[in-house]
Every structure is written in structure tokens, then in C-alpha cells.
Amino acid sequence: xxxxxxxxxxxxxxxxxxxxxxxxxxxxxxxxxxxxxxxxxxxxxxxxxxxxxxxxxxxxxxxxxxxxxxxx
Numbered sequence: 001x002x003x004x005x006x007x008x009x010x011x012x013x014x015x016x017x018x019x020x021x022x023x024x025x026x027x028x029x030x031x032x033x034x035x036x037x038x039x040x041x042x043x044x045x046x047x048x049x050x051x052x053x054x055x056x057x058x059x060x061x062x063x064x065x066x067x068x069x070x071x072x
Contacts, residue, residue: 016051017058023048024055 023029030048035041062068 020051020055
């Protein structure tokens, strides 16, 4: 049970980071204004903000790694 919960949490983290990458590269983001419930809308907003934090953290870690390089 705990393993499945950790797996689902990690999947949610990956999805939020993926959505943050889409937002950064294209400007596209989910339209939260269409969510009718204010509380759910706030939770989704926090979820997406957490994905941006994870995305930024990954960029910093990969940027410091010798296994990755920037190509322009």
C-alpha cells in the first residue's frame, strides 16, 4: 500500500514538472479559471507551482552536472 502511494506521488510530481516544462517552452498552461470549485482551483494552482519548483530545481542540478551541456 505504501509503495503504491509513493509511486502515485512520484507520478504526480513528474506530471507537474512536465506541465511546467510545457509552460516554460511554449507558454501553454491549463486554464484553471474553468474549474468551478475555488478550493480545487487553489489546490491545482499549488500543484502546478510545485511542478515549476521541481522543474527549476532539476535545471539547476542538471546545469551543474558534467553529464549535461547547454546547446544554443
